[in-house]
Amino acid sequence: MHVSEAECDGCGSDSEDGRSVGELLLPQYALATGGLAKDHRPLITFPDHNNFHLLTAAEYRRLLLYLTSVPSILEAEMGFHIIIDRRKDRWNSVKAVLLRISEFFPGIIHAVYVLRPASFLQKALSEVSNKLFKEEFRFRVLVCSSVEELYEHFDRSQLTADLGGELQYSHSEWIQQRIALEKFSTLMKEISSKLDDFMHEIVDCDMGNDPTQTKELLDCQESRYKSLKSELSSATTQGEELLTQMRKPNLTYNIISHVAAVERLLVQLEETEKQFDNFWQKHSMKLNHWLMFRTFLLNFKQMQVKLHLLLE
Structure with missing residues (x-):
């Protein structure tokens, strides 16, 4: 998931060669x-x-x-x-x-x-x-x-x-808005990176050889999914609040461009969340099917043992 906006070092970036x-x-x-x-x-x-x-x-x-x-x-x-x-x-x-x-x-x-x-x-x-x-x-x-x-x-x-x-x-207002915009952009990039790491980690994971292992894995991954969803929701709220702060009557062009940038970031965030939800839906379905299969195999083996004992 790629997030792009504010293609620069950023207002608050440190530099070893002179001022930031x-x-x-x-x-x-x-x-x-x-x-x-x-x-x-x-x-x-x-x-x-x-x-x-x-x-x-x-x-x-x-x-x-x-x-x-x-x-x-x-x-x-x-x-x-x-x-x-x-x-x-x-x-x-x-x-x-x-x-x-x-x-x-x-x-x-x-x-x-x-x-x-x-x-x-x-x-x-x-x-x-x-x-x-x-x-x-x-x-x-x-x-x-x-x-x-x-x-x-x-x-x-x-x-x-x-x-x-x-x-x-207003130069001071412009700087304040640029800083706020880039902080939001940085937040999005950090979340996007976390989502990528999570998806790459679990996409080909070992799903376990018995129902207990698979259930523990599913619960653990679902907990992490919900945590990341919470971060996405929080980022959306921050973006919407930033948009409200920027929107004023009789906006000048430079402020309109900041508003448009935040709107683009929010659209990207919405698309990122949709992709993440679709991925999780397919992955959790695969895990649940595997859990059902392993549970069936375990029950089948237990039934075989019982039948074998009865026939002896």
Whole structure:
């Protein structure tokens, strides 16, 4: 039984090489707000927080692997749009981000939009550097002098307020929901693994050579089956509670995607439980038939002994 969702290390994962994903999400080096371009490709944003230089190469890779796993597989396969906001920063910072992206980006890049530095000196420098972009990077780079230029490619409803948009985005809420979603996904994977182990263990087990052995085996396996069923029921309850917490009036796209992810996990969980029940029904029927057969043989042998004694 395969369970798949949240295809990444996870918000709370530990790392021997730098900070965990959860630690890397907090400073907002890069964001996956759920916004889409007009061509429906997902958006990754590098906000203007003057902190990108604090990321090591390994941490950058870890963070981007995570963020590009957030959209659906279908969306991710279409490729990404990237916005680099450096209006309050220096031109060197713009180039540093572009170089890092050119070295590693775990997906197809449709276009990169650079909101260039706004100071007079940096503007002058960008005029010169602007011409080098189209030759230096393998992806398309569009340098924008203002956020209004972004509106040719993005509806304002898909951009956050810092980009002059209308998309309601709470980073703390997004992180909390990602953590909850991945905890639920991890729980499902653990249960699925337990079910697989149990089924592989009992499918070809020795069913015993006498009714007592077979009955003990049946009782033991039935007890474990009921225990696993209880875990499945508990997981379903947790998933439904998580879904209730996430569902609110006027959901934004990024929250809708979380709701959809939980719904997919619940559907997978339901299908997993059906497969497990079908397996147990067939297996327990086989054991019960074997128990009846061994009981019949035992009774038959006992009758033979009695008849033999009577005939003597």
